[in-house]
Amino acid sequence: MKEIFNLILRFQSTLIFFVLEIIALCLIVSNNDYQNSVFSDKTSAVSGFLSKKSISIINYLSLKNENLSLIKENIKLKNELDNIIITKEDTLFQKFNSTNYFYRTANIISISYNRSRNYIIIDKGKKDGILPEMAVVSNQGIVGVIKSTSNNFSIIIPLINLSLKISAKIKKNDYYGTLQWGAKNYRYSNLEDIPFHVDVNKGDTIVTSGFSSIFPKGELIGFVEKVEHKTANFLKIKVRLANDFKKGGSLYVIENLNSDEINKIKKNNEQ
């Protein structure tokens, strides 16, 4: 301790000198604009260089984590991509207005079109989540409704079946009626219960009304072919079906995700 004190005493003038010089330099840098600017220029260059280096080092050190997160993201994206492909091949998920519909693809196994009660059989059944009363559409227009299902197959009642009645409307003025096949030609069906005062012309579009829980609203059914005054109050409209039943291709089975809820309400109402 004594030696340290002696050392300080011996070099006290040097010590004082350095302290005073540092004070003087601080005063110079803090109080003289020119020296200050030069000093801050130099120091900012040095600090910029140092921070650049340190950032590059930190970046290098965090490359491993970066890699891991990129791999994770890659896997996630790949999964999503797979899902998208599967969805495209198999099912499509669409939002329709406020109601959710789930789309599944199916292929026709057998089809009849020359009887009064025609049926279509498709290659998807209970295993694929298909249940009775689901709607079936093609890319041309609506096809029909699922009647019954087995494990791997389903039977569709198509529009060209006398026992199927669908609520349909004229797209341009929202008048709705019932669509029922006339059992004559697989290309044409009949729209009934449209009041006689309604303005209907050839070529008008007929779409689903959306009043049932089966079909989404606004699915294309067909086009007006001929308008007849069948009775005093109602028109009989001949509709050319949009879907050509002789034309093959994949079908989409539409599941209304809210149908359970709707049916429940209906049941409650009946009780």
Place this chain on the structure above:
Amino acid sequence: MNNKFYIHIVVLMLIQLFILNNIQVNHYVIVNIYILAIFILPFNICRAILPIIGFVLGLIVDLSIGTLGINASAATFIAFLRPQLIKLSINQPSINESELKRFNNSWSFLKYILISILIFNTIFVFIEAFSFENILNSILRIILSSVTDTILISIYYFIALKENNNKF
């Protein structure tokens, strides 16, 4: 001169503050006579006080011309180096009384002043420039300032101090 050094310090500071600081010769010549106050300090003064005196004198001059720290750092430096510079100028490792008397009157004092002024102006100019760019310009400033300072300090020394010293 040893007894009246504080009077000369005051006089030198007054000359510096009120006359020389108001004279702008040109860009190359900086006139600083107050550093003579450091040269005429007593030889037996405590070594630790020397840098403090230099710092205070430099700071006062700085405050009057608004270059805070520049004169202070240069003056502190030559005040701190004073004992070494005296030893260097008389070529003696230790100084005794008789040698000091001779030093006051001799050529070696001028040598000491010259070296000190040169160091002072070197520090002063480089701190003012704050870079080594335009180094020729800086060297020219150092030389011209040193010559001017030496002349002025010699004049003051021979008028006010030398005679006094002879009497002493």
